[in-house]
Amino acid sequence: MPGLPALCLRPRDLRRGAVLTLAFLAAVATGALTGCWEHEDGATAAAALTGASATETPRGTGTADREAVARAVAEAVAEGKSGKKAAQEVVSRSGDRWGTVYDQGEYAAFAEGLDGRWTGVGVWAGRATDGVIKVDRVQPGSPAARAGVRAGDRLLSVDGHAVTGLAVTDVVALLRGDAGTPVVLNLSRDGADLTETVRREQLRTEPVTVRQRPDGVTVIKVASFTRGSGDRVKAAVRAAPPGKGVVLDLRGNPGGLVTEAVTAASAFLDGGLVATYDVRGDQRVLYAAEGGDTTRPLVTLVDGGTMSAAELVTGALQDRGRAVAVGSRTFGKGSVQMPTELPDGSVAELTVGTYRTPAGRSLDGAGITPDVPAGEAVEERAVTVLGGLGVGP
Numbered sequence: 001m002p003g004l005p006a007l008c009l010r011p012r013d014l015r016r017g018a019v020l021t022l023a024f025l026a027a028v029a030t031g032a033l034t035g036c037w038e039h040e041d042g043a044t045a046a047a048a049l050t051g052a053s054a055t056e057t058p059r060g061t062g063t064a065d066r067e068a069v070a071r072a073v074a075e076a077v078a079e080g081k082s083g084k085k086a087a088q089e090v091v092s093r094s095g096d097r098w099g100t101v102y103d104q105g106e107y108a109a110f111a112e113g114l115d116g117r118w119t120g121v122g123v124w125a126g127r128a129t130d131g132v133i134k135v136d137r138v139q140p141g142s143p144a145a146r147a148g149v150r151a152g153d154r155l156l157s158v159d160g161h162a163v164t165g166l167a168v169t170d171v172v173a174l175l176r177g178d179a180g181t182p183v184v185l186n187l188s189r190d191g192a193d194l195t196e197t198v199r200r201e202q203l204r205t206e207p208v209t210v211r212q213r214p215d216g217v218t219v220i221k222v223a224s225f226t227r228g229s230g231d232r233v234k235a236a237v238r239a240a241p242p243g244k245g246v247v248l249d250l251r252g253n254p255g256g257l258v259t260e261a262v263t264a265a266s267a268f269l270d271g272g273l274v275a276t277y278d279v280r281g282d283q284r285v286l287y288a289a290e291g292g293d294t295t296r297p298l299v300t301l302v303d304g305g306t307m308s309a310a311e312l313v314t315g316a317l318q319d320r321g322r323a324v325a326v327g328s329r330t331f332g333k334g335s336v337q338m339p340t341e342l343p344d345g346s347v348a349e350l351t352v353g354t355y356r357t358p359a360g361r362s363l364d365g366a367g368i369t370p371d372v373p374a375g376e377a378v379e380e381r382a383v384t385v386l387g388g389l390g391v392g393p
Helices: 011-016 066-078 083-094 104-115 168-175 229-239 258-266 309-319 378-388
Strands: 033-038 044-049 100-102 117-120 123-127 133-138 154-158 182-189 192-199 201-204 208-212 218-222 246-249 273-279 282-287 298-302 324-327 335-341 347-356
Touching (some): 100 104, 154 168, 258 273, 298 309, 309 324
Antiparallel strands (some): 033 044, 208 218
């Protein structure tokens, strides 16, 4: 909740509190995003959201039994086998679409992205339905960008390890490593194979960018809800010209810190409900802080890449009658995952429940249908909608 400290739990900290992962997605950027909030009862909870390829189709989610996963790991370790692999097999058989398993190093790297920093090559990867790993996006100025890697390239192998058919979390693990170490990427582009050797670097993303259009409309682009992004949204709203509207651009936003998402929603609300969620039937509530701007006309831009915490914000503003959503249907990810530390120290993220918008909508598998559908020239369409809300150029 806004104002409370964001405390994240590394694998060694899991027993100190209930750790929640909200909308953990199968296709992950090279820097995963994690987030936290503290419950009213004082138990620390972490909500981790990661990116996903918009090409993946949401489908029903099962759940894996924690005790069954732990037993499988213990048996595997006793036999000298991989506990992580055993856990993954149980999770896969369970039908838990969003479940995954990390070793300790991978989970620590997962938490590294809390403030928008990570060590990698600057590639966002997604997994198509045929198992092919594709480059969804390349961070400008990153090692991958300097090497000429492009969005749309197929990633065939990393350091000689074939990646087709792998979970994107496993591909992420291959791309990660210490800053300065080399990694060999084998790619395919337009039928031609390419091999690029790049060196990992400490990278950072700018989660919020703000620009003012000539017509006075302020466009706030939130790429992800990393640490500090909610306050940046609030500051941008306060600095916007009086009498002019705001476009909150959440297109391609894969999620982020739940606390930051709630803070961002609070920029436009004066308290009240943002979302509810459950953990194995135990209902929890997220509230906006008081004092937000409730009068400035607002449009949110969404598309198939709007996911998780970004959908939570969109759903709250839409249900509360605070914003008009423009664009195309969002991804549809509304399940909640909880990490469980396993006997060998690895961590299993297992689905435990779902979250709902203030009106009680579950977005899992359905997404958010925009109030105003728009394909091309979405921003111009949004400005037109703002004109209908009482503000214009």
